[in-house]
Amino acid sequence: GDRFVTSPIAANTAKLQEAFRHRRSVSESLTRGLSAEDMVVQSMDDASPAKWHLAHTTWFFEAFVLNKYQDNYRPVDPDYNFLFNSYYNSVGERHARPLRGMLTRPGIEAVRAYRRAVDASVLALLEQPHPRARGLADTVTVGLHHEMQHQELLLTDLLHALSINPTAPAMRPAPPADDTRAAGLVFMPFDEGLYEIGAAGDGFSFDCEGPRHQTYLRGFSLANRTVTNAEWLAFMNDGGYSTATLWLSDGWAQCQAEQWQAPLYWSQRDGEWHQFGLYGRQPVNPEAPVCHVNYFEADAFAQWAGARLPTEQEWEVAAGDAPIAGNFQDREYWRPRAAAGSGLQQLYGDVWEWTRSPYAPYPGFSAAPGAIGEYNGKFMCGQFVLRGGSCATPQQQLRRSYRNFFYPHQRWQFSGLRLAKDL
Amino acid sequence: GDRFVTSPIAANTAKLQEAFRHRRSVSESLTRGLSAEDMVVQSMDDASPAKWHLAHTTWFFEAFVLNKYQDNYRPVDPDYNFLFNSYYNSVGERHARPLRGMLTRPGIEAVRAYRRAVDASVLALLEQPHPRARGLADTVTVGLHHEMQHQELLLTDLLHALSINPTAPAMRPAPPADDTRAAGLVFMPFDEGLYEIGAAGDGFSFDCEGPRHQTYLRGFSLANRTVTNAEWLAFMNDGGYSTATLWLSDGWAQCQAEQWQAPLYWSQRDGEWHQFGLYGRQPVNPEAPVCHVNYFEADAFAQWAGARLPTEQEWEVAAGDAPIAGNFQDREYWRPRAAAGSGLQQLYGDVWEWTRSPYAPYPGFSAAPGAIGEYNGKFMCGQFVLRGGSCATPQQQLRRSYRNFFYPHQRWQFSGLRLAKDL
Amino acid sequence: GDRFVTSPIAANTAKLQEAFRHRRSVSESLTRGLSAEDMVVQSMDDASPAKWHLAHTTWFFEAFVLNKYQDNYRPVDPDYNFLFNSYYNSVGERHARPLRGMLTRPGIEAVRAYRRAVDASVLALLEQPHPRARGLADTVTVGLHHEMQHQELLLTDLLHALSINPTAPAMRPAPPADDTRAAGLVFMPFDEGLYEIGAAGDGFSFDCEGPRHQTYLRGFSLANRTVTNAEWLAFMNDGGYSTATLWLSDGWAQCQAEQWQAPLYWSQRDGEWHQFGLYGRQPVNPEAPVCHVNYFEADAFAQWAGARLPTEQEWEVAAGDAPIAGNFQDREYWRPRAAAGSGLQQLYGDVWEWTRSPYAPYPGFSAAPGAIGEYNGKFMCGQFVLRGGSCATPQQQLRRSYRNFFYPHQRWQFSGLRLAKDL
Amino acid sequence: GDRFVTSPIAANTAKLQEAFRHRRSVSESLTRGLSAEDMVVQSMDDASPAKWHLAHTTWFFEAFVLNKYQDNYRPVDPDYNFLFNSYYNSVGERHARPLRGMLTRPGIEAVRAYRRAVDASVLALLEQPHPRARGLADTVTVGLHHEMQHQELLLTDLLHALSINPTAPAMRPAPPADDTRAAGLVFMPFDEGLYEIGAAGDGFSFDCEGPRHQTYLRGFSLANRTVTNAEWLAFMNDGGYSTATLWLSDGWAQCQAEQWQAPLYWSQRDGEWHQFGLYGRQPVNPEAPVCHVNYFEADAFAQWAGARLPTEQEWEVAAGDAPIAGNFQDREYWRPRAAAGSGLQQLYGDVWEWTRSPYAPYPGFSAAPGAIGEYNGKFMCGQFVLRGGSCATPQQQLRRSYRNFFYPHQRWQFSGLRLAKDL
Numbered sequence A, B, C, D: 001g002d003r004f005v006t007s008p009i010a011a012n013t014a015k016l017q018e019a020f021r022h023r024r025s026v027s028e029s030l031t032r033g034l035s036a037e038d039m040v041v042q043s044m045d046d047a048s049p050a051k052w053h054l055a056h057t058t059w060f061f062e063a064f065v066l067n068k069y070q071d072n073y074r075p076v077d078p079d080y081n082f083l084f085n086s087y088y089n090s091v092g093e094r095h096a097r098p099l100r101g102m103l104t105r106p107g108i109e110a111v112r113a114y115r116r117a118v119d120a121s122v123l124a125l126l127e128q129p130h131p132r133a134r135g136l137a138d139t140v141t142v143g144l145h146h147e148m149q150h151q152e153l154l155l156t157d158l159l160h161a162l163s164i165n166p167t168a169p170a171m172r173p174a175p176p177a178d179d180t181r182a183a184g185l186v187f188m189p190f191d192e193g194l195y196e197i198g199a200a201g202d203g204f205s206f207d208c209e210g211p212r213h214q215t216y217l218r219g220f221s222l223a224n225r226t227v228t229n230a231e232w233l234a235f236m237n238d239g240g241y242s243t244a245t246l247w248l249s250d251g252w253a254q255c256q257a258e259q260w261q262a263p264l265y266w267s268q269r270d271g272e273w274h275q276f277g278l279y280g281r282q283p284v285n286p287e288a289p290v291c292h293v294n295y296f297e298a299d300a301f302a303q304w305a306g307a308r309l310p311t312e313q314e315w316e317v318a319a320g321d322a323p324i325a326g327n328f329q330d331r332e333y334w335r336p337r338a339a340a341g342s343g344l345q346q347l348y349g350d351v352w353e354w355t356r357s358p359y360a361p362y363p364g365f366s367a368a369p370g371a372i373g374e375y376n377g378k379f380m381c382g383q384f385v386l387r388g389g390s391c392a393t394p395q396q397q398l399r400r401s402y403r404n405f406f407y408p409h410q411r412w413q414f415s416g417l418r419l420a421k422d423l
Ligand SMILES: [Fe+3]
Pocket: A056, A086, A146, A150
């Protein structure tokens, strides 16, 4: 994992152990209140069961830390390498993704025992001096960032699973309603010029975030906040979902085939739009950022609004040195909040922001060597970059250079948008 | 339910209550040792989760007994009529069948509470005199026969769900191996003539089993027992699965498309054929009846053997007055056993026997009135009749006139075959 | 072909040659006025191009007559055995059915040359005495009956191909409109009893039409004529296509999925129903028999009408010795006509009549030996029998015992229905 | 069409008329020797019938020139706007793309008459002074470039249609074999720096080719020629098609699902690889450029070769001022030729070169207004850019800035690749 520049997620071994304990315990705590049944089902091919997330993140430490750094390591269960490998061809055959929800065995208790056993082994390994201490620390660090990614996915996938239950069950009781009014929409200008973007190498980052490189940008302006539900309702009321000329060709075809009429999880009840979320079904809050729209919808909205989506380079330049702060998973307010302040708001947290940038290698990119090299590079085809994190993202996961990526038709992420314009 | 002639499943109310208590408790006991996860998954569209079977059979009593015979009955949960209706269009909208495995809520404990509540209501209802006592008793009786059908399906569907787990888990520990040698194959002759078949009306039967009617049969002979695994291996070794001319046209197309090479649940390990079952994966027992073959396979085997499948009329005539005895679910030996004796063996139990008879209405048939009329008649298209019951069938379920039916490509039932010939 | 009892289609060789010349020329004349483009396309998997019909029927004579009965026969083109075999596994590999419309080469002129060459060879072969003269005559006779079947299919498939052209082109100019009023609907009774049905062996018949055998029928009554468009409109207006309880379960699922609202080829224009046919798009004639309905629709209609479809045995018994006369292909009035007379009308011609009988082997049936044995037996699964022929059927094709068969969802045949009732 | 900067395809009206006559006649001459059947079929959804190309390009002049610039223009046939619109939502409803091959009417002769009528109208329109002369000339020019694109597609689609004919028919007799030896592989360096790319506005170009803009490039090197069949065979022999780690994730999934083992149109006969082409099936020429590979294959090859695909910016910078010369459609040598010379070879002609650049808007891009704005922009999602033209591309079509684009799985274009490396 030496291609993933490691951050001082932990300055020393004791800190790394502490970080490990904390991060691993967060995964467990996310499943508080869920039944074994809630955690076994897979509601679509794109999603995974909560139990699988718990097991797969554990397997990651087994496959890349314990197997590589502990002599004579004996796996907790020889079947698990097959069952809980996600997509690493280098690590061997694996269970078919669409069948993840069929694994009633091992049960949730066995998976929790698996977690405890691997945690104990990793902590014991970190306790002792190691001839490849740097590689070990780096790989554990990768594992923790990997765990954070799956912590977001766990919530995202759970939301989808609950959403298809006709009884619309809430994961947890709803927090108090938020009566913040969203700030007025303002476009903020940025100059033409040659900029540097990408990870600078002064902390952990994934291989796809680098190398840092120069890019030439035209002048552009960026909206001060993300698009709100009220603005989205205006788009809907203006026939946004039935006007072909607003849409990319592939998006329009799918919009018609699947009869999209509103964001995912929206439904109309007694003439009013409601949104299903982790807190159950509730009236749409017009001030909050629109969420669970895909790239096609975001792009059509921008067309309708006489604007466009930003590129990821523009976003990163605009983000500048803003602090990585916002409504992240850690706050346990798992729905997007309205942004009230002045200046560029909501760069981080609340909703992922679709960019118009296809997920592609930066100039000079090459994938990390070994199995971990399969982490990012092989997905650089057909997907678009999202920036900024969401209310389901662990705060420590985010960086200015962080590149998330999904296919343009996918809607189940906490994804919204921010408008941009040419100057 | 007056079109389902009711049997003295219970001669009086006390007996009916007892029968009800017993039958309902059997469903629960079948899930002994299963986890909540085992009971929630749906492994294919044709199968249903164990939890769903527990809930749906309960809904049946709510919809057809309590709603119809108890004044002012208030359902346990108003959502359940939507969630647990299987296919009764007359009773309203219902949850999509392929999504049954997505119902993590209500959980298994809630479903068990549902069972207890409905059981108490039904028993209380039976406790009092009722102005429509006959209809009430009849409908409860239908509900118990319905419950028996789902008891078999529960095992059958669970087997499928476990079978797609790469770790091949057993539902229960295997009973001692059976070293019975199968009897030699003998064909037993039956005379040409005009026969009567169908339910005689002297006990419970489903509407599709009647009316009793005359049918003219040519002379035929019937094998003394079902086809064994050893005989099936001979078919396989002789190229049975790769010889187009043995197969029905539709069967051959599907055989090639899905690359059938052996019965469902068979796999080769170290050169030897194994069979997955409720007791895990074990070497194929050559003496036992072949099981989990579909109609296409059964028909191709019969062609290969220079024989044919019997018609259901032939089977019923041959069954004559033989006692309804054999290896049924009640014995808890949930795999087919070899048949050793002389005379016609295994008419009942062990494996369902495919007949060449399409599932069609008997002369003079008309469906029962009301919602229960959807029970059988609307499925009389494209399916074939199976006779005799299996090791997963409750004994009380079976009758000489009992008609089971499945599509010719379906393999997951405990289905085998018995050969017949023209005289 | 000795299992197909041959009729005196020709009492002697000269007559057989004449019959051959006539029948073969009919195929050509059916394509009068069609362009090469009209004849190459395949509008769905179930249909075949007109050119393919011309070539395949010719291949039949090459494969089964010339290859078998002429010494050292050299095929016209060695590729044709691959290209124009329909489904005979015994005769070798063949071109995939859904790709028949991709064969731009050989062109229509090459196919016509193929026909001429094979015709000359067959006629020359018949000119000389042959050591297996009976087998030769029989096989040529089978070939002529096969050609007749494809003559109907050619029209049926062409109708489908033209129907999906948005310009609704007519194959030929429409004949004068028919102002016959349909006879009133009357049910005619038939007695319970033991009857004989099936081909008697006194003329040509396909293997599936025999053996002749006894069958016991309850008393029944049969409608004097087929169901009319006016009656079908009443069914539609009464919500026939949206009432689940009228339909077989599989039919209802498909009715909803494909949104059937009227027979195939019907469309509404300015509030009036029109029907597309070989003569283009024209207003529905209320007096004419309904046509292009499938089994599911026919069965639902019968339910709605408080009746049922007849069995094929009932149809055959009722047909008795009625002459094989009616509106057949030979009249070149290629749409169904209203039936005006008294007594049982329209047994033959106009529209095929769906029966409720699954296409299954008669008692004692075994398929013809050799490749021709693939003709019928291997299709005895999942299809239903139709009786009586249509306005697209060559008259000589029909017999009282003739069994046509299609899947219950198929609508593109000239298929209608006649009602029956229990007595 | 004022957003498509028009080139002096014709300096004045007389020249434009001449250009129009020439370009339109080329379309006709491409179909020389083809039958009506060859021109009607559609061999897959991605392809269109030759007849459709002839009609659609004509419709383009009707819809965008005659309807817009000729007063009271009456269309040749009112159905044609529905039948021959490809994807312009602004121009109304249209015939479903996958049904293009079902249009047996209008026949090829009617389509040719359509061409003649429209040609006469356009030429007559150009004969007279016109109040919007510039717009008229521009739109005719767009129509001619559009026609050129379809001239390539006509050949490409025809090749596919012929390729699925089991008899492997040639479109035309093969020209003499080419015994050129390919030049040795050399990588040529290019400096890091800020470059300008995109259409400069000094001639015709499509909207997506601009605006001209600055882009910052790292140093890179580019192969002197495209990859040869010999090199591709080495990749194949080294297990290229079975080594997961070489492939993009989506590519590997499809490679396995569709069992790719060689470029499209390759097949092994007697142990030797052959390639089907417009001249029939012939042994693979090891010296010629590999052709009919998709993006996934091209990318995997580059990985295997320790290189990468170039970006489109790199390609355009490297192309510099090289003359637009090479083996284009006009030479009527419709297969790629080996490149022998020194320096950068084959930039133009022979095979389209996949770049690693997703087809995306250039900075400052906005689509042309009106219906012609649907030409390019709405396809900017999920596709990759190809550069340089092929042996099937009309020479006049190409420009240094010309951007072709296809989905990464598509193989039926004349597409190959050229390697690049980071410096
Ligand atoms: Fe992962």
